[in-house]
Amino acid sequence: MGAWGKRDDMVVHRAEPYNAEPALWALADRPLTPLDAFYCRNHGPVPDVDPESWRLTVDGLVERSLTLSLDDLRAGFAEHSLVATLQCAGNRRAGFMAVRDIPGEDPWGPGATSTARWSGALLADVLARAGQRPEAAHIAFAAPDVSELADPPQSYGSSIPAGTAMTGQVLLAWAMNDRPLPRVHGAPVRVVVPGWIGARSVKWLERVTARREPSDNYFQATAYRVLPPQTDPALAGEGISLGPVLLNTAILRPADGARLTPGPVQVAGYAFAGEERTVARVDVSLDDGSSWTQAELGEQAGPWVWRLWRTTVELGEGDIIITARAWDSAGATQPESARHLWNPKGYANNSWCRVRVTCRS
């Protein structure tokens, strides 16, 4: 077993802070990702929070500030469960780094995406108890993990719009796949914002603050933004702040670089359409998009859950590129090329997915 109870075949981008994604085959065919394979994106050392002394503060633009123990939270609010896919904004950054280097960032593959059943209290219920004021336009989350990657170094924080917080889909979760939330995933309590980039689902949550403005934390104001290629990534407030996940797909099997024998081969993957839409169709091509076949879609287990897919293609002799793209429920599909999406921090690569295989009999 690897660090933090993870499988020993995780692709570990950094040991400290711990950043790792599963081997892609470990994501295939399973609607829920096992805890030992769920990706980990951390910005600082993993805190060791004592659940007995842990307190959640709810403050800011509310009628009454709250200080809640874990027992207060679990006993005082209805428990809700939902299945949600989390995806890091840096998912598939490796595809960008093949175009042009992105110094200081890790080369995530498509494995920075995983799905779990989350259980906890509704953020909306907690905010209702505190009496959120009408002028609160954003809900900020703060955590104790100090990141040396921030400028200046600071503990992690971010925010979501109040409208999203009130939807009844955002959880303060203490369980993951019906087990206590593991320490590396944010124990005792983390935020889960279904359909939004993982960066908004703050782990080791210790403070919820209702504000007029978005969080001014480095990870909201400067990082996790799509910048024009020529922009200095150190500038705060530039570019497009990422929120809802973009339509994306990945081929999980066969592996990139696989050596196969000619004949029928099953191609399998995931597709995910984020908060607002669902996956309606997945296409697979062996000729770089000149022609496509439609994959068979698995169950849509909820509005914020990936859709697994598979199809069988007949591979001939030679070097072959297998391409996949998804379409969402509004009829939108993905851009073709990572080259045209490249951005200085390497976020939101939702270009067509391609794997290269070699077939020899």
Add this chain to the structure above:
Amino acid sequence: MGAWGKRDDMVVHRAEPYNAEPALWALADRPLTPLDAFYCRNHGPVPDVDPESWRLTVDGLVERSLTLSLDDLRAGFAEHSLVATLQCAGNRRAGFMAVRDIPGEDPWGPGATSTARWSGALLADVLARAGQRPEAAHIAFAAPDVSELADPPQSYGSSIPAGTAMTGQVLLAWAMNDRPLPRVHGAPVRVVVPGWIGARSVKWLERVTARREPSDNYFQATAYRVLPPQTDPALAGEGISLGPVLLNTAILRPADGARLTPGPVQVAGYAFAGEERTVARVDVSLDDGSSWTQAELGEQAGPWVWRLWRTTVELGEGDIIITARAWDSAGATQPESARHLWNPKGYANNSWCRVRVTCRS
């Protein structure tokens, strides 16, 4: 002046039923499109409805059916105004037809998009008066215009999800740009579903029906769907039913095919992100996307309104392709090529926009 009070330089795709889009320069630089330039998409002859005898029926899964005269509607409900861009799902179909013909459909350019201020009653208020039942999942609209293009010929109808109908953004509109709704645009009353394809904004409205299922009208069940390229477009219920408009952009100036002199040239256009998102950035390229400059964005006049943009580029001697693409508020951008989006009915072409100009000194 052309037919129906329109400018005489409209591009008329069909005289009967009347289908026409403005010359693109008539859309440029004006946040609201004048009535004499607003595009017209009709599926049958334009009805001549007497406003005195007109009645709106509200029925289906409601507590009490309503029959409302125009006076009932105007006097009995609060008047709301909003600015909304309407866009036909066939906007930019000409770009598809350059790839492969689409028999029986008109070659719309990017002018099947226009913006107006609409005034009327909220559909949500009317449904509340009727007492919409919880099992009503869709709200259907019916009109008297009989279309010979439908199979079998039938009067026009469509539907939207009940959740969208209840948002307080869908109007039963009797005014357009502060003037009485023109006959060709649906007088006396039409639906306006902001951010959705124009096909859901039913003109000459005469019936609103709360239902369990989407409308089974031809224009909902069969037309206005994105089908895989190899699918027979006559099949009902196939493909992806179009609803929220996809992120798109168009270059309105210079015109495609323009002859210019080398030097600085202003490029101007619109971009539109549909219901859920807004336009965050527009890029312009002179080298087919190898490098981009960011255009200056005009005002965002509301959540469901296009954003006008412009920039000045320096053109050299020769044949030049000017390319534009938009990014939305979630960080998504448009696919590169119409070839990869082609579909049998020619809907939802939101590929990069390109115009070809020739520069000679």
